[in-house]
Amino acid sequence: MFIRKLKWAAIILIVFITSAISGFVLAYSLEPYHWPKGTTWWYSVGSNFTSDGVYSITVADNQWNNISNRQVYLANSGTTNNITTETRDGINEIFKANRGSNSYLAQTTSWYNTLTGLESEADIVLNMDYSWSNDPVPPPGFYDVKSVMTHEMGHVVGLGHSDVRSAVMYPTFADQEVRYTLDQDDINGYNAIPW
Numbered sequence: 001m002f003i004r005k006l007k008w009a010a011i012i013l014i015v016f017i018t019s020a021i022s023g024f025v026l027a028y029s030l031e032p033y034h035w036p037k038g039t040t041w042w043y044s045v046g047s048n049f050t051s052d053g054v055y056s057i058t059v060a061d062n063q064w065n066n067i068s069n070r071q072v073y074l075a076n077s078g079t080t081n082n083i084t085t086e087t088r089d090g091i092n093e094i095f096k097a098n099r100g101s102n103s104y105l106a107q108t109t110s111w112y113n114t115l116t117g118l119e120s121e122a123d124i125v126l127n128m129d130y131s132w133s134n135d136p137v138p139p140p141g142f143y144d145v146k147s148v149m150t151h152e153m154g155h156v157v158g159l160g161h162s163d164v165r166s167a168v169m170y171p172t173f174a175d176q177e178v179r180y181t182l183d184q185d186d187i188n189g190y191n192a193i194p195w
Contacts, residue, residue: 041156147177
């Protein structure tokens with residue numbers, strides 16, 4: 001019995017030392033889906049976005065497009081009419097709609113094959129019951145479009161939420177918070193997607 005306890009203590013010690021030396025903490029999570037390797041995710045932006053809003057969306061997609069091991073490319077294909085709901089219509093859309101002030105800031109809806117995990121479409125809705133800003137630093141009470149869109153595009157490529165507070169994929173944003181530059185945890189998660 002004593003030898004068995006020592007054996008487990010040794011295993012736990014080895015795991016602890018290995019974790020401490022490597023400094024690697026698995027904090028990201030993956031969605032059950034992703035795009036096929038080499039896909040360009042063409043998306044249309046709702047016509048009710050201002051030119052500054054479209055620019056913020058482009059800044060967001062560039063965060064993912066600039067990963068050195070990029071497997072999926074995100075690209076704006078133009079404008080779409082103002083839609084108000086996520087629809088499986090073969091078109092990837094980013095749009096604004098009212099979802100209530102006690103609801104999410106934004107949401108990504110993805111359609112995928114449950115057997116293969118391969119995505120076929122994804123829509124993103126930005127909740128207009130919150131105040132949004134495209135400024136470098138949003139004013140009090142406003143949320144940063146670039147940061148939230150970078151987060152939602154992380155869901156599009158196949159990432160879930162992260163436990164790392166500095167990660168784009170951390171599940172919450174405060175008003176005035178700017179967090180659209182990818183953290184190493186975001187990149188580690190992206191590189192862990194089974195392309």
